[in-house]
Amino acid sequence: MSGDQRVFLHDVSSPLTSLQLNLENAIMMLEDKKPEEIDECLKILNSCMGQVRRIVTMVRDRREVLIKESE
Amino acid sequence: MSEDSPTILIVDDEPDLRDAIAFDFRRNKFNVLTASCGNEAFKIVEATPNIDVVLSDVRMPNGDGIELLDKIKSRDAQNPIVIFISGFADIKLEEAYDKGVDAFFGKPFDRKALLEAVNYSIKVSKQWKARKKQRVDLELFIDVKFLKSNFAIKTRVQNIGRGGTFIATPDRNAALGEELEFKIHSPSDPAFVVSGRGIVRWLRAEADATGPVGCGVEFRSLDDGGNLNLVEVINYTRTKSFIPRK
Numbered sequence: 001m002s003g004d005q006r007v008f009l010h011d012v013s014s015p016l017t018s019l020q021l022n023l024e025n026a027i028m029m030l031e032d033k034k035p036e037e038i039d040e041c042l043k044i045l046n047s048c049m050g051q052v053r054r055i056v057t058m059v060r061d062r063r064e065v066l067i068k069e070s071e
Numbered sequence: 072m073s074e075d076s077p078t079i080l081i082v083d084d085e086p087d088l089r090d091a092i093a094f095d096f097r098r099n100k101f102n103v104l105t106a107s108c109g110n111e112a113f114k115i116v117e118a119t120p121n122i123d124v125v126l127s128d129v130r131m132p133n134g135d136g137i138e139l140l141d142k143i144k145s146r147d148a149q150n151p152i153v154i155f156i157s158g159f160a161d162i163k164l165e166e167a168y169d170k171g172v173d174a175f176f177g178k179p180f181d182r183k184a185l186l187e188a189v190n191y192s193i194k195v196s197k198q199w200k201a202r203k204k205q206r207v208d209l210e211l212f213i214d215v216k217f218l219k220s221n222f223a224i225k226t227r228v229q230n231i232g233r234g235g236t237f238i239a240t241p242d243r244n245a246a247l248g249e250e251l252e253f254k255i256h257s258p259s260d261p262a263f264v265v266s267g268r269g270i271v272r273w274l275r276a277e278a279d280a281t282g283p284v285g286c287g288v289e290f291r292s293l294d295d296g297g298n299l300n301l302v303e304v305i306n307y308t309r310t311k312s313f314i315p316r317k
Contacts, residue, residue: 010130010158013178014085017156020179021091028098044094047087 004065012058019051077193078102078119082112082127082139083156092126092156095182096189109134113142122151123193126185129157137162137170144171144311149233152192156180164273165287168314173234175272195234198298209257209304213238215288217271218250228255233305235269235289235314237282245271245286253288255301265301267293272314282317289314 022044029041079101083089086107093103104119106112110133116122125143129136140153154174155167167175174188211228215238226239236255245251248271255265273287293301 006159013158014083014088014128017179018085018087018091021088021095021182024182025091025094025098044091047090051087 008058008062012055015051015054015058019048019055022048022051076100076102077123077189078104078121079124079126079189080104080106080112080115080119080122080151082106082109082125082131082136084108084128084131088128095186099186108132109136109139109142112139116143116146116151123196124152124154124189126154126156126189129155129162137167140167140170140172148309148311149196152189152196154185154188154192156185165275165281165314165316168232168235168272168287168289169312169316171233171311171313173313198302209260209263211255211257211263211304214254214256216252217245218252219246220249229317230310230312230315231255231301231304231308232310232312232315235272235287237285237315237317238288239283239285239317241284244274244276244284247271247274250291251288253290263300265293265297267291267297285317287314287316 026041026044026048029037029044079096081089081092081096081103082105083092084107089105089107093105096103104115104122106115108131109127112125112127113134116125125139127136127139136155136157143151143153148171152173153171154176155162155172156176156178158178164175173192176185176188211231212225213228213236214223214225216223220243222243222245224238224240228236230237251269251271253267253269257263267290269288269290271286272289275282275285278284290301
């Protein structure tokens with residue numbers, strides 16, 4: 001495995017873990033159906049969108065590098 | 072903070088991940104502290120005597136997880152417990168366990184498995200704190216039966232860590248994650264027996280400068296009475312290592 005691949009896997013692992021944990025946390029809160037937790041749940045889901053955007057950017061950047069390398 | 076609840080310090084330079092893990096542990100009735108780097112975390116450890124577990128990323132600016140582990144284990148080999156959550160290939164497993172880490176999780180990890188590992192480590196740590204008696208040095212041997220491959224070996228124990236040992240397997244190696252039964256005994260003290268079940272945490276496929284072919288084994292459950300014998304040996308050797316490299 002190349003150094004670039006290692007760096008990519010390392011960099012993507014944190015936002016991916018955050019996304020996974022936040023979605024699981026949000027699901028648990030929704031299952032509890034406590035009205036006072038709705039604001040917190042929304043905050044978590046917005047945070048999830050931020051993590052998705054970070055991962056998407058990383059994947060797009062990595063794909064561009066790989067396409068250039070193969071040309 | 073509740074005085075009865077365990078206390079965990081979460082160390083990661085990613086605020087979103089730190090918050091998500093903290094949220095999870097708070098829901099599971101932990102007192103939660105957080106830090107964004109190793110240097111900040113060690114200051115908190117020094118100022119807070121009742122921390123049970125430090126859950127730390129490995130690669131961070133301003134003091135990485137390995138430096139933090141070294142500082143914590145040099146201060147007190149057994150407390151607090153240190154568990155690594157790591158991105159890709161930050162440190163070799165055998166090096167991390169030898170330096171004293173109690174468990175190791177790659178990101179992304181399973182939240183239930185992490186919570187179980189934290190609770191298990193706290194339970195074992197409490198048993199150890201209750202037993203401080205020292206004993207004379209013993210020559211130890213281990214009989215091992217690997218349960219998947221049905222491969223058995225008897226060998227001398229070179230070093231024993233707080234949570235496991237290295238088993239030299241010159242003829243045939245085990246599989247990563249393979250479970251096993253073991254019995255540690257001493258010819259000089261027939262009353263000394265530590266038996267139980269373990270799991271292979273890392274493999275060394277070829278002999279190198281650190282040691283021969285073999286595997287790092289974590290003790291996962293001990294039969295009645297064995298834990299007290301083991302704790303006496305560990306307290307005598309005062310090792311920082313969780314699973315020694317040889």
